[in-house]
Amino acid sequence: MKESSVEALGINLNFSKQRISPIDFSTLMEFAQKKNMVGSFVNMRRGAIVNPSEGRQALHTSLRDPSPDAPYADKVHETLDRICNFANEVNNSKWLGCKGETITDIINIGIGGSDMGPKAVYNALRSSNPKIKVHFLSSADGVSLDRIIANLNPFRTLVVVSSKSFSTLETLSNTHEIFAWLEQAGIKKADYKYHVIAVSANEKAASLLGIPEVNIFPIWDWVGGRFSVWGAIGLPIAVALGEDIFRRFLTGAHLMDEHSASTSIQYNLPAHLAMLSYWNKEKEEVSSFCFLPYDERLSTLVLWLQQLEMESLGKNKTLDGNMVLERTCIPVWGGHGNESQHSFYQFLRQGTARTALDICWCKKPGHSHNELHRILIANAKAQTEALMTRDNEDEYFNVANTIALDELTPEILGALMAMYENKTVMLGSLLGINPFDQPGVELGKILAKRLL
Numbered sequence: 001m002k003e004s005s006v007e008a009l010g011i012n013l014n015f016s017k018q019r020i021s022p023i024d025f026s027t028l029m030e031f032a033q034k035k036n037m038v039g040s041f042v043n044m045r046r047g048a049i050v051n052p053s054e055g056r057q058a059l060h061t062s063l064r065d066p067s068p069d070a071p072y073a074d075k076v077h078e079t080l081d082r083i084c085n086f087a088n089e090v091n092n093s094k095w096l097g098c099k100g101e102t103i104t105d106i107i108n109i110g111i112g113g114s115d116m117g118p119k120a121v122y123n124a125l126r127s128s129n130p131k132i133k134v135h136f137l138s139s140a141d142g143v144s145l146d147r148i149i150a151n152l153n154p155f156r157t158l159v160v161v162s163s164k165s166f167s168t169l170e171t172l173s174n175t176h177e178i179f180a181w182l183e184q185a186g187i188k189k190a191d192y193k194y195h196v197i198a199v200s201a202n203e204k205a206a207s208l209l210g211i212p213e214v215n216i217f218p219i220w221d222w223v224g225g226r227f228s229v230w231g232a233i234g235l236p237i238a239v240a241l242g243e244d245i246f247r248r249f250l251t252g253a254h255l256m257d258e259h260s261a262s263t264s265i266q267y268n269l270p271a272h273l274a275m276l277s278y279w280n281k282e283k284e285e286v287s288s289f290c291f292l293p294y295d296e297r298l299s300t301l302v303l304w305l306q307q308l309e310m311e312s313l314g315k316n317k318t319l320d321g322n323m324v325l326e327r328t329c330i331p332v333w334g335g336h337g338n339e340s341q342h343s344f345y346q347f348l349r350q351g352t353a354r355t356a357l358d359i360c361w362c363k364k365p366g367h368s369h370n371e372l373h374r375i376l377i378a379n380a381k382a383q384t385e386a387l388m389t390r391d392n393e394d395e396y397f398n399v400a401n402t403i404a405l406d407e408l409t410p411e412i413l414g415a416l417m418a419m420y421e422n423k424t425v426m427l428g429s430l431l432g433i434n435p436f437d438q439p440g441v442e443l444g445k446i447l448a449k450r451l452l
Contacts, residue, residue, distance in 0.1 A: 004016050006266075006272055008256075008259050008263070008267075008415075009252065009255055009256060009411070009412065010405060010406040010411070010412040010415065011269060011404075011405055011419065012404045012405075013269055013273070013401055013402075013403055014402045014403075014404070015401050017384070017388050017399060017400040017402070018276055018280075018399050019280075019397070020276070024279075024283075025275075028279055029265055029266065031430075032265060032274070032275050032430060035430050035432075037271065037274065037429045037430055038260070038261065038265060038268065038271060040425075040426075040429040041260060041422060041425055041429070042261045044061070045059075045062075045065075045070075045071075045257065045261060047071040050436060051224075051434060052319055052434060053437045054221075054436075054437055056221060056222055056436070057071070057222040058224065058227070058425075058436045059071050059072060059222045060224070060227035060228065060230060060231075061254075061257050062076055063076055063228075063230035063231040063250070064230045064250040064251075064253040064254040064257070064414070065254055066251075066254065072220070075220070079217060079218055079231065079232055080231075080250075083217065083232060083234070083235050083238050084238060084247070086235070086238075086239070087235075087239045090103050090239050091131075091239070091242060095194075096194065097155045097156055097194050097195060098187060098194040098195065099155045101153075101155050101156050102156065103132060103156055103239075104132060104133065104153070104156045104157075105134075105135060105152050105153075105156060105157045105158070106135065106157070106158045106159075106160060106236050106239060106240060107137055107148060107152075107158075107160070108136050108137065108162065108236045109159065109162065109175055109178065110136075110138065110160075110171055110199075110233070111138040111139065111168060111170045111171055112225050112226065112307065112441075113224070113225025113227070113229070113233065113307065114138075114162035114163060114164075114171070114225060114233055115136055115138040115162075116226070116304040116307050117226070117228065117229030117234070117304055118136070118233060118234055118236050119136045119300055119304075120300045120303070120417070121229060121234065121237050121249065121413065122134050122236070122237055122241070123297060123299070124298060124301070124408060124413050125237075125241055125249070125408075125413060130240060130241075133240070134236045134237075134240045135148045135152070137174050138170065140169070140170040140173050140174065142177075145174065145177055145178075149178075154181060154182050154185040154187055155185065157195065158195060158196075158239070159175075159178055159182070159197070160199065160235060161175050161196065161197070161199070161200075161206070161209075162198075162199040162235075163200055164200060164202070164219055164221070164225060165201065165202055165205075166198075166202040167205070168445070169445065169448060169449060175209065179196075182195060182196075189210040192211055192212065193212045193214070193215060196210075196215060197216075197217065197235065198215060198216045198217070199216075199219060199233055199235055200216065200217075200218070200219065201218065201219050201220060201221060203218070217232035217235060219232050224436050224438075226307050226311055227308075229417075230250055230253060234249075237249075241410075245410045246410075248409070248411050249411070249413060249414040250414060251410075251411055251414065252409075252410060252412055252413065252415040252418070253414035253417065254418075255411070255414075255415060256269070256414070256415040256418035256422065260418075260422040260426075269419050270420075270421075270422035270423040271423075271426060273401070273419070273420070273423040274426035274427040274430060275430070276356075276399075277289070277423070277427055278427060278430045278431070280356045280399055281327055281330055282326065284354060285354060286330065286354040286355060286356045287330060287331075287353050288330050288331040288333060288353065288355050288356070289331070289332050289333075289356045289357075289358070290332075290333055290334045290355055290356070290358075291305050291332065291334035291357075291358050291360070292336075292337040292340060292357060292358065292359045293334075293336060293361070294336070294337040294338055294359070294360065294376055294377065294380040295362050295366070297366055298362075298408070299335070301417075302333070302334040304417075305332060305334075305420055306332040306333065309332045309420075309424055310329055310331070311441065312329075312424050312425075312435035312436070313328050313424065313427060313428060314328065315328050315433045315434065315435075317433070318432045318433060319433060319434055324431070324432075324433065326431070328433055330356075337359060337360075337361075337383065338376055338380075341379065341383055345387070348387050348398055349386065349387060351396065353396055354396055354397055354398070354399075355398050355399075356398070356400070357387065357398055357399070357400040357401070358401045358402075358403055359380060359383070359384050359400055359402050359403070360402075360404075360405070361376070361377055361380045361402075361403075361404060362404075362405045362408050363404055363405065363406055363407065364407035364408075366407075366408055384400060384402055387400065388400065403416075
């Protein structure tokens with residue numbers, strides 16, 4: 001396909017290295033319009049029931065919408081103000097530990113969307129030596145626990161427990177271990193009001209653990225875990241990075257929502273990503289999608305994106321409950337682009353597979369080492385070319401998008417993550433499946449509890 005690109009909000013998407021002709025792309029856009037791909041996204045934002053298996057709305061977009069007319073605006077804005085006020089109290093040393101010491105560390109206890117989203121944002125936007133450090137405790141693995149608490153002062157530590165139901169086995173188990181660590185240091189239940197915050201839709205369960213009601217921040221059943229970083233699940237980000245950065249992050253995501261809903265399909269970033277993903281799966285028979293960021297700050301987005309797409313689109317039933325007749329989701333994987341050149345690029349270059357690539361870099365570095373940035377971007381562009389080069393008769397190949405960010409501001413990060421969320425929702429429309437439930441995940445939880 002001849003060189004083509006679309007650009008908005010500091011993000012340039014170049015899809016010239018896709019195997020689709022202009023005529024086929026026009027046909028693909030007609031197909032997407034018949035499927036009401038963008039219209040379905042608009043209906044979701046307005047509050048339609050788009051999760052039929054659970055009878056729910058999917059309104060993560062409301063979490064970043066400043067409009068008073070957005071669904072649940074009052075609840076959302078009240079909670080956002082609480083989050084930001086709390087963040088300011090901690091940062092201004094008005095919120096202190098039980099011995100009057102400032103908070104220097106946060107332990108975020110949560111798994112899945114309660115872990116991957118906040119971790120990705122924190123890694124992307126934190127400074128090299130942050131005033132408040134966030135430590136993420138997710139799996140039921142004592143090694144992770146020990147490595148986190150080994151060098152922390154419990155009297156200067158804030159614990160944030162994030163769980164929608166407050167029944168997730170790993171999260172509850174880690175919470176009890178951390179509570180034991182606090183009590184061993186002399187921090188009793190009466191002192192939890194200084195050291196423990198809960199983020200949950202189940203306030204009663206959080207209260208039963210001794211967490212004061214005033215320390216509980218709400219989340220709601222109309223936001224799925226993998227879409228939840230924009231609300232109270234993002235509280236550790238707001239505290240560690242500050243109110244200004246958190247609000248700017250939400251602003252960028254909202255602007256991407258506006259772009260996604262109102263921009264013509266031919267200039268619409270997530271629409272292009274969704275359509276090309278559908279084409280590559282159906283027509284080019286690609287076997288996986290590989291995300292390759294050439295920026296350390298974006299490296300943890302790989303796992304966030306993996307959960308976003310594979311938990312949303314890994315379904316075998318249509319919206320009306322019938323078995324699907326096509327593949328719905330392909331595996332999502334990846335790694336830091338420069339490091340991966342010396343790892344799995346040999347497979348991409350000459351392996352027996354067809355792979356879709358998103359290669360992402362920032363035009364402006366997040367550091368002052370200009371020569372290193374020059375080398376990094378030279379590698380990104382050179383490898384993009386190299387990964388497209390195959391023998392003409394080879395049945396295996398790669399297709400690629402390049403995504404160039406002007407720089408990694410909170411706004412552009414928010415827009416980038418919202419772009420991929422919106423792509424996933426739109427792709428669900430093209431596939432005719434529900435991207436908002438996760439029955440396979442729930443089954444695993446039930447079986448684990450039974451075996452335990």
